[in-house]
Amino acid sequence: MKTSEAGLNTTFDMRLLDDMARKETVIHRVHPLVKLVTTVIYLTVVVSFGSYEIIGLLPLLFYPVLVITLAELPIRPILKRMLLAAPFVIGIGILNPVFDHQVFVVGGLTLSRGWITFFSIVLKCILTVSAALLLIASTGMDKLASALRMLKIPRLFVLQLLLTYRYISVLMEEVTRILRAYSMRAPQQKGIHPKVWGSLTGQLILRTFERAQRVYQAMCLRGFTGEYNTGAHERITVRDTVYLVVWGLFFALARIYNIPMLIGSLLTGVV
Amino acid sequence: MHMADALISPVVGGTMWAATAGAAAYSIKKVKNEMDENKIPLMGVMGAFIFAAQMINFTIPGTGSSGHLGGGLLLAILLGPYAGFLTMAAVLTIQALFFADGGLLALGCNIFNLGFFSCFIAYPLIYKLIIAKGYTRKRIWGAGMLSAIIGLQLGAFGVVLETLLSGKTELPFGTFVALMQPIHLAIGVVEGLVVAAVVSFVWKQRPEIIEKAALGQPMGSLSIKKVLTGLAIAAVLFGGIFSWFASANPDGLEWSMFRTAGVEELEAPDGIHETLAKLQEKTAFLPDYGFKAPETASEPAAKDGEAAAEESEAWPAVSGGTSTAGIVGGVLTLAFAALIGFAVSLVKKKKPDLTA
Amino acid sequence: MSHHMTEVKDLHYVYPDGHKAVNGISFKIHHGESVGIIGANGAGKSTLLMLLMGVLFPCQGEVLVGEVLVTKKTLPGIRQRMGMVFQDPDDQLFMTTVYDDVAFGPRNYNLEEKEVEKRVLQALEMVGILHLKDRAPFKLSGGEKRAAAIASVLSLQPDILVMDEPTSALDPKSRRRLMKLLDSFEHTKIITSHDLDMVYELCDRSIVIKDGEIAADGPTSKILVDADLMDACGLEIPLALQNCPVCGRKK
Incomplete structure (x- = not known):
């Protein structure tokens, strides 16, 4: 059944990202909070570019390229994720050329403004999606949670975030088992028949409630009283600060100056 | 229907983040007050359930179409609106981080579109109103369908507004609405059917779960909820007009x-x-x-x-000279980025050899 | 050493739906004892454990741990002394790394982070999975999960270990490793299980439960070989004591 494979993929992807996050590289050693802040600055800078901007965005590619290589992350799975995120963005963006017909000529090529905005959106999609994935792939959920705690995000929410993350794989396995059992007895169906929508999903909910009850008991037996205590936070070192400042400066430069345009003007001016 | 980072402007993203953070802070306060700390693991595990449930393919025979469970409304019904909203927020955060569904800047928008409308508008103003006289099979179906559809319509409209106000699409407002709303009507119908089926089942098996969630928040808090809703809508409008103004041309x-x-x-x-x-x-x-x-x-x-x-x-009249400069510079930048990436990975690969 | 004695007096528990799960159970478990609690499905073992741990409170009768009555007030202290390992490690390992899971208990008792670290490393060392401390629980094997679950309890330095089906769903090698590990602990052990061979090897004393009541209580070496008693309680004598399948003779 297609759906159960999708589930296995999800679990597999989570394992993969977790593997990536356990590496020990220069990037992995950067303080999680610093990485989070850098990512947010980066995203804001990327998104703040106007919709006709393409060339000026290109220098921002340095960030994902450098992080991927320095953190020794595999490129293919990250590219795959990026493609999965693309359809909605492309779906909205592809209509731009249809609605914006104004054309202009570049070196003999006639392009419409709509295409420029479309490519600008696609480029932004690539940059933003890769930045978010790189953050988690080089940090991991547990360290990110400690960064959130340092930002004073309430304990309740952080704990809940961790619990959700933790139990995705457990419940995925449960659903996969249910769906496998279902499809073995209903080989001709593509999905779940409406007659059992309620009972199949409902059973799963009841089981989930029971599991939550057991988890709660396990927590209580180890002294849980509603407060979630995290360990000591890592300190932010000079190196972390340098990381943040250098990237921050670079992003600012890339935002203020159209670097490729400057280089190009220099070159074409010289030639 | 997740908003992506690439489609929003910083102002819209920031405004929605603020609105969402406000709603979340209020929800945390409410949940803490009525706690029942055994709700904490329940919220966490139910969040994971939403992920798992999205694997289930609900097919409508004869139409060839199928749907998935969205989550916001079901969570509100099972956990109450505040816990439901927080759970939805956690789900969307993890989706943004791990599965590149939406993005970090757009997270505020997404939590608002998929969580706020279903938990704080569709649930209290439609679902609870219909259910107020007590649970019956018929009322569950009516309330589930209606609130799922309205919740999704509002969410889809949110997507339209946020995208347009961000100025990233050239789609005219009317076309965009005409595109998004009907699609989400269909999605809403399937979601409503699934929610109603699931709630009926749970209500039959373990009525106390559903009745307890509904009891969780007394009617007295409705006025505060209304104030909150008003505030949030004001924030959206304000942010919208502001960024409209900012991105006029x-x-x-x-x-x-x-x-x-x-x-x-x-x-x-x-x-x-x-x-x-x-x-x-x-x-x-x-x-x-x-x-x-x-x-x-x-x-x-x-x-x-x-x-x-x-x-x-007279925009189209871009001078050929600068465009060429842009393209030359752009190509060089790309080449340089590729080169650096390549060089770093080469050095990285060589390192172990040297130390070995 | 009456200090660590666990005592159960005329315990009754009725579920809200009217099901009488525990029906007048009494026993005393002394310090350092290793006790197996066995019985058919639905005999009331799990309910009994929940009552022992103060997750449920008895309708009648009382539970005393180290001469302290288990009540809502005394629970925090008692739970530091009694550690329970759940049947499904996925219920017990709810954090995102093994380290955080093992540290969860000590942190809840507001210990210094230095002390927490010491205890975590010590507990992981004891169960032999120190190298897994930064792993995510969902990436551990069944045996590793079980070890991590035990470590998460050991870090609270309990005197009494309560275990629900510790060997279920383990492959033979992992089961053997776990049994060796449990055997090496000097804690008081209370183990429920259907793995009667494990009970036979690890527990000096066995309590047989049937329909919420104690059917037998005594030395394991006497109880588990009593084929009639075992049969009457929905059990059988340990496989190791049954006919040898190859030569067909009693071993």
Whole structure:
């Protein structure tokens, strides 16, 4: 059944990202909070570019390229994720050329403004999606949670975030088992028949409630009283600060100056 | 229907983040008050359930179409609106981080579209109103369908507004609405059917789960909820109008401004005063949104702006020279990025050999 | 050493739906004892454990741990002394790394982070999975999960270990490793299981439960070989004591 494979993929992807996050590289050693802040600055800078901007965005590619290589992350799975995120963005963006017909000529090529905005959106999609994935792939959920705690995000929410993350794989396995059992007895169906929508999903909910009850008991037996205590936070070192400042400066430069345009003007001016 | 980072502007993203953070902070306070700390693991595990449930393919026989469970409304029914909203927020956060569904900047939008509307509008104002006289099979179906559809319609409309206000799409408002709303009507119908089926089942098996969730928040808090809803809508409107204003026509403007600025700087390197003035103008964060008025940018800059505005009217007439420069520079930047990436990975690969 | 004695007096528990799960159970478990609690499905073992741990409170009768009555008030102290390992490690390992899971208990008792670290490393060392401390629980094997679950309890330095089906769903090698590990602990052990061979090897004393009541209580070496008693309680004598399948003779 297609759906159960999708589930296995999800679990597999989570394992993969977790593997990536356990590496020990220069990037992995950067303080999680610093990485989070850098990512947010980066995203804001990327998104703040106007919709006709393409060339000026290109220098921002340095960030994902450098992080991927320095953190020794595999490129293919990250590219795959990026493609999965693309359809909605492309779906909205592809209509731009249809609605914006104004054309202009570049070196003999006639392009419409709509295409420029479309490519600008696609480029932004690539940059933003890769930045978010790189953050988690080089940090991991547990360290990110400690960064959130340092930002004073309430304990309740952080704990809940961790619990959700933790139990995705457990419940995925449960659903996969249910769906496998279902499809073995209903080989001709593509999905779940409406007659059992309620009972199949409902059973799963009841089981989930029971599991939550057991988890709660396990927590209580180890002294849980509603407060979630995290360990000591890592300190932010000079190196972390340098990381943040250098990237921050670079992003600012890339935002203020159209670097490729400057280089190009220099070159074409010289030639 | 997740909003993506690439489709929003910082102002819209920031406004929605603020609205969402407000709703979340209020929800945390409410949940803490009525706790029942055994709800904490329940919220966590139910969040994971939403992920798992999205694997289930609900097919409608004869139509060939199928749907998935969205989550917000079901969570509100099972956990109550506040816990439901927080759970949905956690689910969407993890989706943004791990599965590149939506993005970190767009997270505020997504939590609002998929969580707020279903938990704080569809659930209390429609679902609870219908159910108020007590649970029956018929009422569950009616309430589930209606609130799922309305919740999704509001969410889809949110997507439309946020995208348009961000100025990233050229789609006219009418076309966009005509595209999004019917699609989400269909999705809403399937979601409503699934929610109703699931709630009926759970209600039959373990009525106390559902009745307890509904009891969780007394009617007295409705007025606060209304205030909150009002506030949130005001925030959306404010952010919307603000960014509409900011992005009225800045994009073409910006393009030509950057172009002229770059060229001028290179052609007239002696005009230091002018360059400084421009620098000042440009260091204003997000110049096209006019966060900072270019104070020192006196007449020349203002004139420049006018010139640029004029140019943007006649936008297609981009001078061939600068475009070529842009393309040359762009290609070089790309090549350089590739080279650096390649070089770093080469060095990285060599390192273990050297130490070995 | 009456200090660590666990005593159960005329315990009754009725579920809200009217099901009488525990029906007048009494026993005393002394310090350092290793006790197996066995019985058919639905005999009331799990309910009994929940009552021992103060997750449920008895309708009648009382539970005393180290001469302290288990009540809502005394629970925090008692739970530091009694550690329970759940049947499904996925219920017990709810954090995102093994380290955080093992540290969860000590942190809840507001110990210094230094002390927490010491205890975590010590507990992981004891169960032999120190190298897994930064792993995510969902990436552990069944045996590793079980070890991590035990470590998460050991870090509270309990005197009494309560375990629900510790060997279920383990492959033979992992089961053997776990049994060796449990055997090496000097804690008082209370183990429920259907793995009667494990009970036979690890527990000096066995309590047989049937329909919420104690059917037998005594030395394991006597109880588990009593084929009639075992049969009457929905059990059988340990496989190791049954006919040898190859030569067909009693071993």
